[in-house]
Amino acid sequence: MLSELTANAVADSLVRREARPLAEVEAAALVRPPALDALEALRPSSHVKVIAEIKRSSPSRGALATIGDPAALARSYELGGASAISVLTEGRKFGGSLDDLEAVRAAVALPILRKDFIATPYQVLEARAAGADLVLLIVAALDDRELRELYDLIIELGMTPLVETHSAEELDRAAALGARLIGVNARDLSTFELDRDLFGRLAARFPAGTIRVAESAVKSADDVAHYRAAGADVVLVGEALVTGDPIANLSAFLAV
Template identity: 90%
Template sequence: MLSELTANAVADSLSRRETRPFAEVERAALERPAAIDALEVLKPSERVKVIAEIKRSSPSRGALAQIADPAALARSYELGGASAISVLTEGRRFGGSLADLEAVRAAVALPVLRKDFIATPYQVLEARAAGADLVLLIVAALDDATLRELFDLIVELGMTPLVETHSAEELDRTAALGARLIGVNARDLSTFELDRDLFGRLADRFPADAIKVAESAVLSAADVAHYRAAGADVVLVGEALVTGDPIENLRAFLAV
């Protein structure tokens, strides 16, 4: 499934490239105002921090919410106390788009993450051109050379890579990059099964200076507390926010 999602995301980016060439996107990316320093915003504090996600659907859960106005939802997240906004821009299985990211960027003052299946420099440039401050890199989808190339490009453009892992081996690969913002996704992107305890088993392998992000399996304040007790500095939450009251749920999560 991960290979399919990545291949499709790359194919869609190639289609966009036919009408918006590499040089044009690169120019737009370089003309953008400086990205927000997400490492400063998400640094460890006395309270857990939340990256709130805008997600219409997923392969594992199907349709979640229509989200006709992603900018309005992002403003609700900001009001509820989120530290950053994640925008799923994959269109085939998640119902997102770069237009969603652009709308969110224009609506909030928080750092914005492009969450997609990123595998090419063109996709990274698209992210910056659309106003992203962070870009997701999924270690399981990339070989070491590509991972390094994309990581370095994200940093060169002034953005922050959120490097997602699913195993001890992937965490070690991520540490070798010098990554400062590292996530552990409880969802296996091959089987889509959840393992909420994976983060806790891997927490000791994070580099000492890394910000620890727990991803997936966050449906309640108890889930946030579980991750916080295991050492998470940040939790990334999508489904619980798009299917419930976003402000109420955020405030409950942040009270942990």
């Protein structure tokens, strides 16, 4: 499934590239105001921090929420105390787009993550051109050369890579990059099975000084507390926010 999602995301980016060549996107990326400091926004504190996600659907759950106005939802997240906002821009399975990211960028002052299946420099440049401050890199989808190339480009453009892992070997690869923001996804993107305890099993492998992000399997404040007790500095939450009251849920999560 991960290979298919990545291949489709790259194919869709090639279609966009025909309409908007690399040079044009690069020029747009370079004239953007500097990216916001996501590491500062997400730095460890006395309470857990939340990356709140705008997510219409998923391959595992199907349709979740219509979200006709992603900017309005983003403003709710900001009002509710989120430290950053994740915008899913994959269109086939998640119903997102770069237009969503641009709308959110215009609406809030928080760092914004482009969450997609990133595998090419063009997609990274698209992210900056649309106003992203962070870009997701999924270790399982990339070989070491690709991972290093994309990581370095994200840094060069002034953004922050969120390097996502799902095993000890992948976390070690993220650490070898020098990544300062590393996530552990409880959902295996090959099988879509969930393992809420995976973060805790891998927590000791995070390098000192790394911001530790727990992703997926957050339905309640108890789940947030579970991750916090295991050492998470940040949780990334989508489904629980888009299917419920985002401000009330954020309030409960942030009280952990």
